Amino acid sequence: MTPRAVDLWVAARGQLLQWVVRLVLATTNLNKVREIRSMLRDAPYELVGLDRFPPIPPPHEDGRTFAENARLKARAYAAAIGELVVAEDSGLEIDALDGAPGVESARYGGADATYPRKFALIEDAMRARGAATSTARFVCALALARGREILFETRGTVEGTIAPQPKGDGGFGYDPIFFYPPYGRTLAEVSAEEKAAVSHRGKAFADLRRFLRDTATHMIDD
Ligand code: ITT
Numbered sequence: 001m002t003p004r005a006v007d008l009w010v011a012a013r014g015q016l017l018q019w020v021v022r023l024v025l026a027t028t029n030l031n032k033v034r035e036i037r038s039m040l041r042d043a044p045y046e047l048v049g050l051d052r053f054p055p056i057p058p059p060h061e062d063g064r065t066f067a068e069n070a071r072l073k074a075r076a077y078a079a080a081i082g083e084l085v086v087a088e089d090s091g092l093e094i095d096a097l098d099g100a101p102g103v104e105s106a107r108y109g110g111a112d113a114t115y116p117r118k119f120a121l122i123e124d125a126m127r128a129r130g131a132a133t134s135t136a137r138f139v140c141a142l143a144l145a146r147g148r149e150i151l152f153e154t155r156g157t158v159e160g161t162i163a164p165q166p167k168g169d170g171g172f173g174y175d176p177i178f179f180y181p182p183y184g185r186t187l188a189e190v191s192a193e194e195k196a197a198v199s200h201r202g203k204a205f206a207d208l209r210r211f212l213r214d215t216a217t218h219m220i221d222d
Contacts, residue, residue, distance in 0.1 A: 021044060021046070021084065021212070022048065022084070023040075023046070023047050023085075024048055024049075024052075024077065024078075024084065025050075026050060026074060026076075026086065027049060028051070028058075029172075030051070033047070033049040035196065035201065036201065036205055038196065039196050039202060039205045040205065040209065043209055043212070043213075045212065059072050059073055059077075061073065063103065065141070066139050066140070066155070067141040067155065069089035069141070070088055070089040070141040070142055070153070071087075073089065074087035075143075075145050075148050075150070078145035078146055078147055079147055082147075084145075085144070085146075086143070086145075088140050088204065089140075089141050090139060090141070091103060091138070091139060092136060092138055092139075092173075092178065095134050095136060096126050096129055096134030096135075097122070101118075101122075106173075116166070119174075122162065126162065132164070135159065135161055136160055136161060137200070138157065138158050138160075138199065138200040138201075139156075139200055140156045142154050142155070142156070142205070142208060152211045154204050156199070156201060156205075156207070157203070158198055158199050158203070160178050160179050160180045161179045162177055162178070162179070163176070163178070163186050166188075167189055168186045168187075170187075170190065170192070171187050171188045171190075175195075183198075187199070
């Protein structure tokens with residue numbers, strides 16, 4: 001690992017020396033940075049977003065799966081920045097729409113379509129197929145890269161249904177129409193902690209935490 005990627009952190013009492021690993025999260029979505037930073041808050045990692053770096057041309061996310069997109073983002077940014085980079089690609093799969101919007105989640109209805117517009121398009125598309133509701137899932141594929149090498153990959157999902165109407169103003173993106181049966185609410189109606197405990201991203205980043213914890217010594221020694 002390059003010296004820039006690891007900062008030596010001395011605890012306030014001056015006794016405890018601890019390695020703090022800097023992880024770059026390959027996203028321009030500040031909601032994700034906030035959400036993931038809070039998931040890793042007790043771990044010795046400093047998570048920074050792409051906003052900390054001079055603008056880097058984004059790779060073309062033309063993968064056919066979430067995993068392909070996560071890998072291509074992780075490799076592209078790790079090669080450009082020269083640090084440990086974690087990338088994720090995520091989205092919503094609606095069974096009644098054969099998995100749409102899927103990898104197109106951010107662009108569904110056009111790059112400038114607002115979320116209320118996306119929700120209306122989904123309702124129309126489901127109605128056209130005679131579906132009042134549908135089972136659905138959020139998927140998060142995660143890849144960790146150094147240079148062009150993928151060090152770790154995982155995938156997290158959360159199962160739910162499409163709510164009859166959008167509800168709640170927490171979370172982001174499709175959360176207001178994602179009804180999570182065990183909570184009896186949409187993911188926009190629950191706290192950030194409740195969402196992280198069950199979410200696709202929460203599960204994928206919990207796997208990453210375990211991987212980093214188990215391999216941290218090797219990563220620092222490399
Ligand atoms: P980056 O590519 O910079 O990470 P992005 O938002 O475009 O930002 P994605 O390509 O992964 O990220 O697109 C994911 C889209 O899927 C996101 O814009 C939301 O519309 C939706 N999405 C993903 N996770 C979500 C979540 O937890 N809650 C609601 N919607 C989510």
